[in-house]
Amino acid sequence: MNVTASPLAETPANAQKIDGGAFAANLRQRIAAEVARLQAEHGVTPGLAVVLVGDDPASAVYVRNKGTQTEAAGMASFEHRLPADTDAETLLSLVRQLNEDQAVHGILVQLPLPDHLDSDLVMNAIDPAKDVDGFHIFNVGLLGTGQKAMVPCTPLGCLLLLKDQLGSLAGLNTVVVGRSNIVGKPMAQLLLKESCTVTVAHSRSRDLPAICRNADILVAAVGRPEMIGADWIKSGATVIDVGINRVEREGKQRLVGDVDYAAASHVAGAITPVPGGVGPMTIACLLANTLTACCRINGLPEPEIMD
Ligand SMILES: Nc1nc2c(c(=O)[nH]1)N[C@@H](CN(C=O)c1ccc(C(=O)N[C@@H](CCC(=O)O)C(=O)O)cc1)CN2
Numbered sequence: 154m155n156v157t158a159s160p161l162a163e164t165p166a167n168a169q170k171i172d173g174g175a176f177a178a179n180l181r182q183r184i185a186a187e188v189a190r191l192q193a194e195h196g197v198t199p200g201l202a203v204v205l206v207g208d209d210p211a212s213a214v215y216v217r218n219k220g221t222q223t224e225a226a227g228m229a230s231f232e233h234r235l236p237a238d239t240d241a242e243t244l245l246s247l248v249r250q251l252n253e254d255q256a257v258h259g260i261l262v263q264l265p266l267p268d269h270l271d272s273d274l275v276m277n278a279i280d281p282a283k284d285v286d287g288f289h290i291f292n293v294g295l296l297g298t299g300q301k302a303m304v305p306c307t308p309l310g311c312l313l314l315l316k317d318q319l320g321s322l323a324g325l326n327t328v329v330v331g332r333s334n335i336v337g338k339p340m341a342q343l344l345l346k347e348s349c350t351v352t353v354a355h356s357r358s359r360d361l362p363a364i365c366r367n368a369d370i371l372v373a374a375v376g377r378p379e380m381i382g383a384d385w386i387k388s389g390a391t392v393i394d395v396g397i398n399r400v401e402r403e404g405k406q407r408l409v410g411d412v413d414y415a416a417a418s419h420v421a422g423a424i425t426p427v428p429g430g431v432g433p434m435t436i437a438c439l440l441a442n443t444l445t446a447c448c449r450i451n452g453l454p455e456p457e458i459m460d
Pocket residue numbers: 215261262263264265286306307397408427428429430431432433434435436
């Protein structure tokens with residue numbers, strides 16, 4: 154039998170691994186320094202309230218990590234846990250109470266919510282000035298029109314990694330795979346603002362591999378384990394993998410992205426791993442947004458940590 158070796162096997166896995174964990178740790182340090190300065194110079198402590206409805210295990214871990222990292226940055230953390238059968242009025246009334254609370258500068262309701270709750274209604278009940286998730290329709294509109302907004306944390310994290318990696322993004326061909334309100338759509342808006350050429354594709358786009366192969370920057374946020382293979386990637390492209398998929402491999406639970414990391418590393422110029430890529434940036438950017446919200450609410454200059 155004539156066995157032909159895969160061309161990939163002969164190509165070294167040269168892609169640079171983009172270390173989101175290290176970048177996020179550094180960002181958290183700079184945030185903590187700003188928080189200390191705010192307290193010393195203005196007597197203000199930024200406060201973040203996180204609301205968890207129900208007992209989704211992954212959400213519980215994210216909420217716990219948010220609390221720990223908020224406190225580690227010197228901010229005040231307020232955690233509200235409600236049972237899965239909480240009705241809309243109880244949740245909305247908590248949101249209204251947090252809107253009025255002077256010690257709270259950022260409010261985040263963890264998603265997904267149980268099916269009986271309308272997440273748009275809940276997001277739009279949050280005071281836009283305290284909407285550190287950037288999901289309120291007011292902030293969505295500001296971002297969409299290129300105005301100063303609260304920017305959703307995961308796309309903001311992706312943008313910081315991209316700018317650190319590439320410098321100016323102007324003129325680059327970017328493809329965002331996924332059209333969610335949390336990642337795909339705001340990511341596209343941010344890239345447009347950076348003067349990229351932006352294509353938003355999704356699982357039903359015709360000839361998705363060919364669309365992706367055109368990308369200098371490929372952002373994968375489609376939620377399908379390792380859907381994007383090496384042959385979807387342009388040689389030397391920067392690949393940002395937003396997917397966090399729990400899969401079972403050889404009897405063990407593993408976390409994988411939307412990109413086949415091992416294969417893609419032979420073709421891409423740089424790529425984020427899962428875990429340790431985009432994920433850690435989400436909470437670091439949440440802390441940055443809380444600090445920004447606190448400064449804006451108190452009429453203080455915004456810190457320059459994101460520049
Ligand atoms: N209201 C919101 N809900 C949700 C958001 C959000 O931004 N706002 N994003 C996700 C979950 N999320 C934060 O809430 C989040 C996801 C992943 C990580 C992370 O650090 N991931 C690690 C792996 C952690 C693990 O083992 O599971 C990584 O990728 O390295 C942090 C936060 C949905 N809900």
